[in-house]
Amino acid sequence: MYSVNYHRANSVADAAKLVKTGDAKLLSGGMTLIPAMKTRLAAPSDLVDIARIPELKGIAVSGKTVTIGAATTHFEVSRDEKLKKVCPALAHLASLIGDPAVRHKGTIGGSIANNDPAADYPAALLALGATIITNKRQLAADKFFKGLFETALKDGEIVTAVTFTAPEKAGYEKFRNPASRYAIVGVFVASGKDGARVAVTGAGDDGVFRSRQIESALAKGFSPASLEGLKLPADNLMSDIHASADYRAHLIVVMAKRAVAAASR
Amino acid sequence: MSDVSLTINGRKVSGSVEDRTLLVHFLREHEGLTGTHVGCDTSQCGACVVHVDGKAVKSCTMLAVQASGSTVLTIEGLAHGADLHPVQAAFKEHHGLQCGFCTPGMIMTATDMIARHPEGLDEATVRAELEGNICRCTGYHNIVKAILAASKTMAKAGKGKAKVAA
Numbered sequence: 001m002y003s004v005n006y007h008r009a010n011s012v013a014d015a016a017k018l019v020k021t022g023d024a025k026l027l028s029g030g031m032t033l034i035p036a037m038k039t040r041l042a043a044p045s046d047l048v049d050i051a052r053i054p055e056l057k058g059i060a061v062s063g064k065t066v067t068i069g070a071a072t073t074h075f076e077v078s079r080d081e082k083l084k085k086v087c088p089a090l091a092h093l094a095s096l097i098g099d100p101a102v103r104h105k106g107t108i109g110g111s112i113a114n115n116d117p118a119a120d121y122p123a124a125l126l127a128l129g130a131t132i133i134t135n136k137r138q139l140a141a142d143k144f145f146k147g148l149f150e151t152a153l154k155d156g157e158i159v160t161a162v163t164f165t166a167p168e169k170a171g172y173e174k175f176r177n178p179a180s181r182y183a184i185v186g187v188f189v190a191s192g193k194d195g196a197r198v199a200v201t202g203a204g205d206d207g208v209f210r211s212r213q214i215e216s217a218l219a220k221g222f223s224p225a226s227l228e229g230l231k232l233p234a235d236n237l238m239s240d241i242h243a244s245a246d247y248r249a250h251l252i253v254v255m256a257k258r259a260v261a262a263a264s265r
Numbered sequence: 266m267s268d269v270s271l272t273i274n275g276r277k278v279s280g281s282v283e284d285r286t287l288l289v290h291f292l293r294e295h296e297g298l299t300g301t302h303v304g305c306d307t308s309q310c311g312a313c314v315v316h317v318d319g320k321a322v323k324s325c326t327m328l329a330v331q332a333s334g335s336t337v338l339t340i341e342g343l344a345h346g347a348d349l350h351p352v353q354a355a356f357k358e359h360h361g362l363q364c365g366f367c368t369p370g371m372i373m374t375a376t377d378m379i380a381r382h383p384e385g386l387d388e389a390t391v392r393a394e395l396e397g398n399i400c401r402c403t404g405y406h407n408i409v410k411a412i413l414a415a416s417k418t419m420a421k422a423g424k425g426k427a428k429v430a431a
Contacts (some may be wrong), residue, residue: 006267006284006330027331034326035308037285047284049331075320099397100374101311104320105327179309179398 001037008049012056012135012160018048019156022235024052028071028110031102035071042265051107056160067163070109074098077108089170089263090128090253096174098181106238109159112144115151115208117238118201122208124172127188140197149205154253159232160238167192171263177242183234183243184243187211187255189263198256203248206223212256214256221265224257269333274342282329284300289313291329292339300340300369311398314370314377315339321377321418323397328391340369351422352376352415361411363402374398375412380420386416 004021009015019026022045028034031049036042049099050056056071063084068077077083077094084091097103097120099112111121112132125132132144135158144152153159167190174186183202190197196218198211213232219227230253234245245253269277272294280295292298292315303325304312313325316338343350349357352375362368378394379386391409400408 001285001287003283004285006328008330008333021419030327031308036326038287038306039318047328051331099311100377100394101314101323102308203268250413 002043004037004042004044005046006049007046009053011053012050015048015050015053015158016135016156018046018157021046021048024048026113028107028113029073029105030116031098031106032116038164050086050109050158052163056109061086061166064166065163067161068108068165069158069161071107072109074103074106074108074111075100078103084183086166087128087164087170089172089188089190090124092262093124093172096120096172096176096181109164110183112162113143113151113153114157115147115149116182117148117204117207118184118186119176119208120162120172120183120186120201121173123183123186123188123199123201125162125164126210127190127197128164128167128206129190129197131160132159133163135160142210145208150207154192160249167194168264171259173258174264175251175255185248185251185255187259189214189215189218189256189259191218191263195219196222200252203252205235205236205245206209209236211252214253218260222260224261227253227257266335267330269329271332271334272336274337274339278422279310284328284330287314287325288320288327288329289324290316290335291332292324293339297428298339300343302369304366304370309397309399310367310370311372311374312367314368314398315423316373316377319380321374338373340372343368343372350376351418352379352412355411355418356408357413359407359411359414361403367398369401371398371400371408374389375415377417378412382416383420383422388413 007018024046027047027049056069057126058069059080060067074094074097130141132139150189172188174183184204187202198214201208232249234249237245237248239245302308302312308326315324375407391412
């Protein structure tokens with residue numbers, strides 16, 4: 001790891017000031033950034049630790065409205081009883097990220113700001129039609145995720161929370177890389193009065209995306225049977241050492257069926 | 266350089282470290298607590314697991330400065346004098362190790378796991394929760410056996426909860 005200057009922010013306002021220092025980066029759980037710095041893939045001059053800022057932590061559920069602070073850990077999301085009542089699929093998703101030690105540190109804000117093409121949360125927020133709240137503005141998930149490790153965040157902009165209305169039904173299934181536990185394909189489905197929204201992670205060569213084909217197939221009925229025989233084109237899907245684009249195209253439908261089944265239980 | 270102060274195994278510790286110093290290196294090189302191991306250095310193997318504020322974390326993926334102000338428990342802080350912690354005793358009893366390199370991380374993960382499951386553990390849960398700890402000797406079988414046995418012993422003794430606070 002190259003030399004770095006560490007700062008601990010006490011508030012979002014404090015972090016917004018500190019992040020203007022040199023080539024600073026925000027540090028939350030550090031489950032991606034620290035490994036990237038160790039391998040010198042990332043070399044920020046300064047780190048602004050936002051993990052302990054009280055206003056960034058915690059989960060609030062009011063009726064069907066869920067708000068999760070950016071520095072809330074995967075472990076906290078996976079265990080939250082209020083969240084499990086209104087949107088158990090999201091708690092389930094959080095319980096599948098990495099391993100216990102990673103879930104104790106990694107945060108929802110860090111995951112979406114990094115927007116790894118195989119991360120779990122981007123699929124959930126896109127399918128849930130969530131709103132991402134920053135220290136400057138509010139953004140729909142559809143506008144937030146821009147591509148591989150790319151988001152609409154501007155320099156120094158800080159994700160402070162995410163909020164969404166819990167859908168009637170939701171489910172998440174992922175086919176994991178057994179070594180990294182990242183998704184080879186992960187599919188989040190959400191169903192409500194406006195129909196189904198389906199988002200896919202791990203598969204797109206430009207990051208997380210909505211599958212309109214699966215959404216329209218589910219318009220005939222929110223059931224795995226509606227996806228029977230559906231074939232997706234392999235265009236714009238990733239091919240790598242883990243899986244070919246064709247295989248991923250097949251897996252998307254399989255994971256979508258399982259997610260719909262899980263949502264209906 | 267930054268000043269760090271933390272409580273390690275019940276002892277208040279402070280020092281001045283380079284900001285890029287990893288917690289595991291602080292523990293091993295500044296504090297001489299070499300029970301915590303560096304296995305893969307890529308956040309995957311779990312040989313470096315310690316508890317920070319009561320939660321199992323990978324100390325190779327955290328800066329020492331991030332831990333400043335926190336309470337850290339390492340493998341050295343687990344036993345009470347000559348009395349092994351129930352998880353350590355179970356690893357010995359059930360032959361849950363061969364070369365022993367992964368064992369400190371396994372045991373720290375196991376104590377955290379048992380504390381989070383006061384209702385008891387089954388084999389599938391133990392195997393799922395061991396995802397972040399790699400062992401190249403045992404094939405995991407006896408590690409799983411040891412954790413299940415320790416979980417039962419601790420439930421009987423009512424120690425499952427108490428140890429987290431330590």
